[in-house]
Amino acid sequence: MAEGTLEFDGVRYLDGQASDPRRLGWMQGTPPPPDKQVRFADDRFLEFPQIRWSLSHMRELVPTVNVWRGAGAPSAFGPPGDLAEAAIDQLAFTDMQGRARRWEESLPDTYTDGILVLHRGRRIYERYFGALQAHVPHACFSITKSYAATLCASLVHEGTLEEHQRIPHWLPEMKGTAYEDATLRQLMDMQIGVAYSEAYADPQAQIWDYSRAGGLRPRPAGYGGPQSFYEYLQTLRPEGRHGEAFAYKTVNTELMCWVMKRVTGIPLAQMLGERLWQPLA
Secondary structure (H helix, E strand, O other): OOOOEEEEOOEEEEOOOOOOHHHHOHHHHOOOOHHHOOOOOOOHHHOOOHHHHHOOOHHHOOOOOOOOOOOOOOOOOOOOOHHHHHHHHOOEEEOOOOOEEEHHHHOHHHOOOEEEEEEOOEEEEEEEOOOOOOOOOOOOOOHHHHHHHHHHHHHHHHOOOOOOOEHHHOOHHHOOOOOOOOEHHHHHOOOOOEOOOOOOOOOOOHHHHHHHHHOOOOOOOOOOOOOOHHHHHOOOOEOOOOOOOOOOOHHHHHHHHHHHHHHHOOOHHHHHHHHHHHHHO
């Protein structure tokens, strides 16, 4: 295999030199340490098929923080049994095209990187594909929206946050934006009218502007846009009315996390560890 490439599952990927740290703009212009620079020569590490590798190596691509599970030993679920795994692999179903399928053969078709099934406190099924291994962390991406919303709901339940209060009550910076008259409940329910597209197949969608602002994608030469996620949120303008329809948009969760941090003074990773991870460990 030629130097500068990587390979798994018989597929070869470009693994070029780290992008110029001056283009990344991490932390308002401060380059990341060498082990946190984007490894691909451009920003295609979030495109298929490269993303299959990237999802299991995200800590090598972008800065990350740890979520502590707390003191003490983790919960022990025991190894899955061969009979249980074999039985699950043979489960039959009819797919959306009307074809008879087995569970085992469907996993590659759904781009499954890893799957774990727990039943009554026991691990009964575990499989890994692509670049993922049992000891390797995997990016959660949108699953973190559920974590954040659960944390926010707990703060509402405790009275720390008021769900019908408008966002500028906590974040005056959001006056004059799409969120000026939005309530926390509308934010939690993703019923926000904001001019923002999450169409990943569209290279002009605003999700890529958001990603560049926060450093998730390299910035082009001469970049003069927002220097952080928070700065980007302040550029968003209204489109439609709040509370009328569900519209899945990552910026809503980003703003919700900003509200929680502003009110509690606790970073998201710490709050997640204290309120969810440690009780579950």
